[in-house]
Amino acid sequence: METIVKYNTRKLKSEIKELAEKQRFFKNQRKTEKIKGDRFMSPLEAAWKHQIGRENLRLRYAAYGVMRGKLFSITENKFAEAEHPLIEFRTKIDKIVEEYAELVEVEVES
Numbered sequence: 001m002e003t004i005v006k007y008n009t010r011k012l013k014s015e016i017k018e019l020a021e022k023q024r025f026f027k028n029q030r031k032t033e034k035i036k037g038d039r040f041m042s043p044l045e046a047a048w049k050h051q052i053g054r055e056n057l058r059l060r061y062a063a064y065g066v067m068r069g070k071l072f073s074i075t076e077n078k079f080a081e082a083e084h085p086l087i088e089f090r091t092k093i094d095k096i097v098e099e100y101a102e103l104v105e106v107e108v109e110s
Contacts, residue, residue, distance in 0.1 A: 002108045007067040008100045016064065019057045026050035062086050063096035 028036055029046035041049075065075035073081040086093065 001105050003103050003105050006102050006104045007097070008102060009064065009067050012060065012064055012067070012096075012100050016057065016060050019053060019060065023050060023053050023057060026053060058086075059089055059092055059096060062089070063093045063100075066093060066097055067100065 026046045026049050029039065029041055030043050030050060032043050062072060062075050065072070071081050072084040072086045073079060076084070076086065079085060
């Protein structure tokens with residue numbers, strides 16, 4: 001028996017989709033004019049929640065890429081790997097990855 005780490009990427013992907021939907025809602029609520037639908041919060045509160053959600057969503061996208069074996073420079077194509085800004089958030093990204101990690105025992109044939 002051998003123990004391997006398996007990542008629950010489906011759960012993370014569904015959470016990313018939910019957060020992205022909230023971001024669209026907050027973006028609409030930020031508007032002071034030409035808002036689509038009803039207003040449920042002030043534009044200031046919506047801008048604040050949108051900023052927090054943006055940072056959280058960015059880290060979750062990076063964690064999803066790490067789980068799939070991608071480099072930061074592939075996940076966010078704007079920067080080279082050596083000086084990528086996501087390196088500063090490596091501990092937060094690792095915590096997100098650990099949150100979705102599962103240990104699985106697999107039989108190995110010799």
